[in-house]
Amino acid sequence: MKRPTYYILYSIAALAALSALSSLMSGCSGSEPYPVGRLDRMIATYGSMDAAERDSALTANAPELVALAALTGDSLASPSATAEAWSGSTATGFFQGAVDSVFPDLSRLESKLGQLYAAADKQGVALPRYRVTAVTWPSYRPMALRDSVVFVALNHYLGPGYEAYSDFEPYQRALKEPGRLSADLASGIIRSAYPYTSTTGRAFEHMLYDGAVAYVQMKLLGSRRLDRALGLTEAQVDYLEANEARLWQEFGLRPGLLYSADPADIRSIMDLGARTGFDGGRAPGGLGRYIGYSMVKSYVGEHPATPLSYLLTPAFYGYASTLVDSGYNPQ
Numbered sequence: 001m002k003r004p005t006y007y008i009l010y011s012i013a014a015l016a017a018l019s020a021l022s023s024l025m026s027g028c029s030g031s032e033p034y035p036v037g038r039l040d041r042m043i044a045t046y047g048s049m050d051a052a053e054r055d056s057a058l059t060a061n062a063p064e065l066v067a068l069a070a071l072t073g074d075s076l077a078s079p080s081a082t083a084e085a086w087s088g089s090t091a092t093g094f095f096q097g098a099v100d101s102v103f104p105d106l107s108r109l110e111s112k113l114g115q116l117y118a119a120a121d122k123q124g125v126a127l128p129r130y131r132v133t134a135v136t137w138p139s140y141r142p143m144a145l146r147d148s149v150v151f152v153a154l155n156h157y158l159g160p161g162y163e164a165y166s167d168f169e170p171y172q173r174a175l176k177e178p179g180r181l182s183a184d185l186a187s188g189i190i191r192s193a194y195p196y197t198s199t200t201g202r203a204f205e206h207m208l209y210d211g212a213v214a215y216v217q218m219k220l221l222g223s224r225r226l227d228r229a230l231g232l233t234e235a236q237v238d239y240l241e242a243n244e245a246r247l248w249q250e251f252g253l254r255p256g257l258l259y260s261a262d263p264a265d266i267r268s269i270m271d272l273g274a275r276t277g278f279d280g281g282r283a284p285g286g287l288g289r290y291i292g293y294s295m296v297k298s299y300v301g302e303h304p305a306t307p308l309s310y311l312l313t314p315a316f317y318g319y320a321s322t323l324v325d326s327g328y329n330p331q
Contacts, residue, residue, distance in 0.1 A: 040154060069082045098162065119219070135153050135154070142175075158178070160177060187213055202261050208316065213312070240283070270288045
């Protein structure tokens with residue numbers, strides 16, 4: 001049966017839209033996935049490998065094993081000694097089963113990293129190409145950098161309900177979502193390339209710097225998840241958005257706070273676990289991060305040609321004039 005003309009045109013339009021969507025999705029994932037090693041699995045299975053398998057694994061993971069030994073204070077250990085020691089560690093035995101269940105593969109993380117680097121190259125944000133590998137360890141740090149190797153501890157991202165996290169504070173458990181992994185890694189890479197530097201260390205500088213890292217990370221990843229960029233929960237971001245004007249007015253009642261270099265003052269508004277005292281104690285820790293992000297966003301709105309890399313430099317976050325130039329004044 002002959003198809004009506006409108007049907008044929010509709011089909012062509014649908015195919016064109018599908019093709020465009022496919023291209024868009026491909027572009028969002030980055031030109032190429034960025035490889036992430038599974039040192040955690042190599043270590044977990046090292047004891048059951050035969051001699052040939054061990055030699056192959058040690059050769060493939062030598063830079064990571066050398067860096068891991070140096071990171072843990074045993075820089076003279078050989079790769080084989082490091083693999084042997086870690087394969088029998090308590091952390092490996094305790095966490096690896098859960099890690100394999102939550103992270104059967106790291107393809108999503110590799111795709112996000114590829115997107116990060118592709119977007120950074122396009123936007124002129126210079127990010128170093130590290131060797132990135134997954135680990136399982138007892139350290140409190142979810143990530144660490146040593147000798148151009150980034151270690152990502154997957155046992156820190158097993159979900160807020162994971163039993164081993166039951167003694168953690170609520171804000172700490174919220175950071176254990178598997179979905180936060182790519183955002184945390186992207187922020188860490190950005191911070192390593194553009195570390196905070198200041199001779200005065202005033203509160204507003206920390207606010208602007210952390211806000212800039214979050215802003216740039218979201219732009220490069222194409223993300224709208226401000227909660228993940230700032231280390232907050234969605235409920236906390238909702239509260240901050242709803243009460244932003246009132247909270248900023250409260251900053252005005254503490255005129256010395258923005259310019260304070262007192263570490264206690266800075267921790268009170270920047271640390272995620274801090275009790276800020278704002279809004280009768282209802283404002284969450286990390287308030288300063290959110291206000292800093294809002295300032296950065298407002299500044300870019302006033303100066304849309306601003307390069308992303310500029311936001312990560314002391315020329316931007318190290319001057320009080322940036323506060324004025326941002327035009328930030330929530331109503």
